[in-house]
Amino acid sequence: MSVTIVPVGLLQPLVPGGSTVLSDAAGKTVSEVLAELQIDSDLVAMVLVNSRQVPKDTVLSDGDTVKLIPFVGGGRR
């Protein structure tokens, strides 16, 4: 009963250990999970659930792998 969150590149340091398995994320939206992880949703360029791009209001299911892709060189820092 879990969802795996894999932040990529610049987002990695925002999650301790570089990735995390959330036991209670099924049924929540990607946006809700981002808020819990304190990741600024607007800086996540793409969300891939099981290798397919989805909008952030997508509701997650048990066993999903969520990849978070940031912008890098667009003037973030």
Add this chain to the structure above:
Amino acid sequence: MYGYGGSILRVNLTSGEIRREPLPQDLARDYLGARGFGAYLLYREVPPGADPLGPENRLYISAGPLSGLLVAGAGKCDITTKSPLTGGYAGASVGGLLSAELKYAGTDVIAIEGKAPRPTYLYIDDDRVELRDATAYWGKGSLTTEKALKEALGESFQIATIGPAGESGVAYACISHDFGRQAGRGGVGAVMGAKNLKAVAVRGTRSIPVAQLERYRELARGMYAACKAAPGLEAWQKYGTAGVTTWANEIGAFPTRNFRSGFFEDHSSLSGETMRAAIVVTDKACFGCPSPCGKYSFVRKYGVHVEGPEYETTALIGGNCALSDIEDVAYANHVCDELGLDTISAGNAVAFAIECYERGIISKADTGGLELRFGDVDVVCALLRQIAAREGLGAVLALGVRHAAATFGHGSEAFAMQVKGMEMSGYESRHAPSMLLSYMTCDVGAHHNRSWAITYDIARGRDAVTPDKAAKVIELQHIRPLFDCLGACRLQWVELGLDLGHYAPIVEAITGVPRTWEDLLTISERVWNLTRLYWFREVPGFGRAWDAPPPRTYLEPVETGPTAGKRISREDAERLLDMYYEQRGWDRDGRPTAAKLAELGLADL
């Protein structure tokens, strides 16, 4: 000369004279390549006040020191001229294989002047350079012409061509290459058309001398390895720039219905995922690219192929014209590509016309009976064809929205989305001050590629109007156009996060000229100030007013979506300009000060 093709190829279309000059060493030292070469030569060689569509204007097609070498994304080519759209500097970048081929033909710059007496194409096969009759191709579409020339000359030739829009002088006609890559902005295609030059075909078989071969190889391997190991590669390759359509809507930046809104209610039907599943056939890359962002698509509904649509086209033809079927957007993209129209300016022109019609500023008497409405692909394509032919309403729209607004009047200037005469690209920026400042100060007009700062607005607070935002825009205006001087793509940095530290060492290893990253940025700043001087020289009365944002951004709040109700005040826009000018070393009218010019080695201009 290490790293360069070694020559400027000069072509006078009026007299038919063709000659090669060695590439001046100090030009390479001070201006590096591609965009730098174009900007310098334009300033020095094209007489002040030249008619952009007259024979005295010149077209410079230039490669950079990285072009054609083993460097990630080293396939960018710069095309510089005086713009028929804006009357100022035009520098357009195109990917594909053109700049690499030019270098293999021993050429860094093709400098084209004059006007051919009849439709002509330029044939370059290493040292064999000829002007050939193009009567058979005149009137044909860009994709059709490229295919025909490849069939006639051989697959190993690289082709740059114009379509009917370039021939007829549409002020935002593009130059097309590699079946779907465009030097899109500023009307470079119209300049080519005015010269009766239908196409350029190049083949080169030489190698490029490299100063420090072993070091270069090692650095190049490191660069590719870093790209291939980038954790974002899978996603960026799968969706290309279309991957950001969803995000742009989530943050309220997706131009919709002539920028009335930053959110398109049907955006999910245009998303990268929808596109990938519905139409994409394969990935397509430029020379030497480890991260192919090009998506080659088949549009079943219409039976046509197209490269794309990439994000900008989805934004300006999709959201901005409210088309909600990815196949319709892809088809309109194909129509633009064949006609040789820049999709960004064309999407703006069509949306502007529709809004004028909806408001009763123009009527069926102006449209030839056509009922204009958003969301109708037939209306979009009908207008695109009229524009390319410069017929009916298209004759007005073909000169850009600034001209159209001046013609239609009745307050339409307020929603003509342009700066300096160039239509705005795909980011609604009323709630993104640094992005808006990027558009206001971009050296070709309202284009995003010199500075793409919207993520900085998000990170630092979207309401904030602070000096660091101006500083960020300036920083990006030096980094991003530096890639255009190098003849390389910036997306490996922007998307994959390739460290900028890779670039100076490999430039040094290739050219043998010791350079730091800061040295390279100084060149980029020099070019930025030079293009600014060009505007002052060419446009009577040029100054601060030319950096004003479109009135819609400060007069009207965003209508719907996450940024609904937001707008920037005119005062804040002016404050941003003050901060920007001061940090740039420009005066209050936006003119580079003598001290700044001296610092950059431009004191004699």
